[in-house]
Amino acid sequence: MADLFAPDDMAGADAPADTAPLADRLRPRTLADVVGQEHLTGPDGAIGRMVAAGRLSSIILWGPPGTGKTTTARLLADAVGMRFAPISAVFSGVADLKKLFASAKEHARRGEKTLLFVDEIHRFNRAQQDGFLPFVEDGTVTLVGATTENPSFELNAALLSRAQVLILRRLDAAALEQLLDRAEALTGRPVPIDAAAREALVASADGDGRFLLNQVETLYSIDLPEPLDPAGLSALLHRRVAVYDKDREGHYNLISALHKSLRGSDPQAALYYLARMLTAGEEPLYVLRRLVRFATEDIGLADPQAVVQCLAAKDAYDFLGSPEGELAIVQACIYCATAPKSNAGYVAMKASFKSARDTGSLMPPMNIVNAPTKLMKQVGYGKNYQYDHDAAEGFSGANYWPEEMTPQTFYAPTDRGFEARIAERIAHWDRLRAERSGQ
Known part of the structure; x- marks a missing residue:
């Protein structure tokens, strides 16, 4: 099984005494005894293949607490006949590493290979992680690191390029x-x-x-x-506290799951992920900010009331506090999940911003530029401007684009919710514009 089981002694050591903790007495004696990680330790798994070949490459064991990282490393060393040298990044520094590397070189001269196991390897800073590289490259040690954090974020790219990341699963x-x-x-x-x-x-x-x-x-x-x-x-007994670090991967995984459940119009799943975050201690105002973002990004004008609901939930939470205020967050979550969806505004923003960057400082047509002075009027600023309120149906059909540009279409409303009515209006104005331009 897991780190569950053993103090930092060699694999294959004498069985723990009867007075030892139950987890220690039940630690696996071989890789075949490890439970829940058969995708790695089985004959077709990465660890199973390494053991069968009798050769071990450097690896990073990534998984939640209590899933088998330390024990797997210990048993792996025993299975391939390597010396097991453990160290914890929490309690160790550069001096400890130097001693370990020196000891590994001495054992190598005697023909004994060293498996250097680094628990919580993500706790070492970037410079310390770089310190492993020459000793891994020259074969002084075979590195096996263990981490509960996403290696993509926490480990140097150079170190990751020299090690295989193996994912241990949460025990089912x-x-x-x-x-x-x-x-x-x-x-x-x-x-x-x-x-x-x-x-x-x-x-x-x-x-x-x-x-x-x-x-x-x-x-x-x-x-x-x-x-x-x-x-x-x-x-x-008490339940195990859910694993949730507000500034780490679990946080981003859950907010992503919440956002995508809302986008997929699944209010039940959205409520589940909302509850996961709030019960784990997430800041309610952070969740509310994400709901406001969702309302503008994924609902938009398909239901303009969505952002109103989210902002009202923010005000209600500010006014009521916890725990009553959480009900307002739940209401906003349900509203967003069940609202018609459109990202047309989001798409329009990206397209219009790109066009603005690409076209630079083009002058608007003279008929719609401001003419606050007599001189500006004399040179043609504001000439022939058509006041739409005076036109038939309150619509002049004038051109508002720079002369060097052809009219663009950034916003394309969907046929869902309120946007269906907006689409009808735009189509009506397009027909009038074509008629009044003589097309």
């Missing part, structure tokens, strides 16, 4: 059930909970095997007169 219910079975086999007694509470216990672990086994150990340590039901389990 089947994998967590395997851990429960192993705990019961090791202790010789069932976990003191009923079937419904067992499902709740697995769900409460949120994919973290170490957390699950720690919960099981707590249950074993308490003298319970009868197995617990879900209510009893909830009263005794």
Whole structure:
């Protein structure tokens, strides 16, 4: 399984004492014992193929906490006959790395290869990460890094180019059930909970095997007169706090999921991701800003009230605070999800901005430029301007484009919601313009 299991000793060391934590006693002894990561450790997986070939390249193990990164690295070293040298980026610095590299060179002279395992490798800064490069390139060490953060954001490109990124999956219910079975086999007694509470216990672990086994150990340590039901389990144990860092990948994944669920007109999924963010501690005003953005980017004039609803939700939240104010955010979310969608305004903005950059400083036609002075009027500023309110149907059909440009079409309204009416108006004005220009 995972970092779940072992202190930083060599793989294949003596079994932990009976007094050791349950997670430590249940740590896998071979890669075949690792649960939930068969896509990597199986015969067709990247790790399985490396072991079969007896050759290990540098890798980065990326995955949530409690999914097997440390244990996999430890067992990998044992499987290919390498020396395991662990270090944590949280507690180590340049001096520690120099000692490790010097030791690895000494062992290499004796024909012993070193697997350097760096836990939380993303904690090293860019300069420290660069320090690994020469020792990886000359074969002094084979680097295996572990991280819970997206390597694309947290690791140097040079380091990533020399290592294969392997993704460990969040443990699913089947994998967590395997851990429960192993705990019961090791202790010789069932976990003191009923079937419904067992499902709740697995769900409460949120994919973290170490957390699950720690919960099981707590249950074993308490003298319970009868197995617990879900209510009893909830009263005794706490749920694992959801993994959510406001400035890291989980934050961006959830806001992306919320935005795309809204765009896909799925109010149920949108509410789920909204709840995921708010219950994890996201700033409500951040969510509201994103809803306002969505209302203008993906709804626009198909329903002009969408942005009004979102801004009203912001005012309501400011006025009420938490927790009552969250209801206004939920209302705005539902409104946006169920509103007709159009990105015509967004497309029009990009196209018009590009045209403005491309055409530079073209002069508007003289009939619509300002003429505040007598001289400007004498040279033709504002000459022949047609005041639309005085024209038939309040529409003159005059040309408003620079003489060097042909008229462009930036905004093309959809046939959805209020934009369908806008499209009718534009088509009507286009017909009048053609008629009055003699076309």
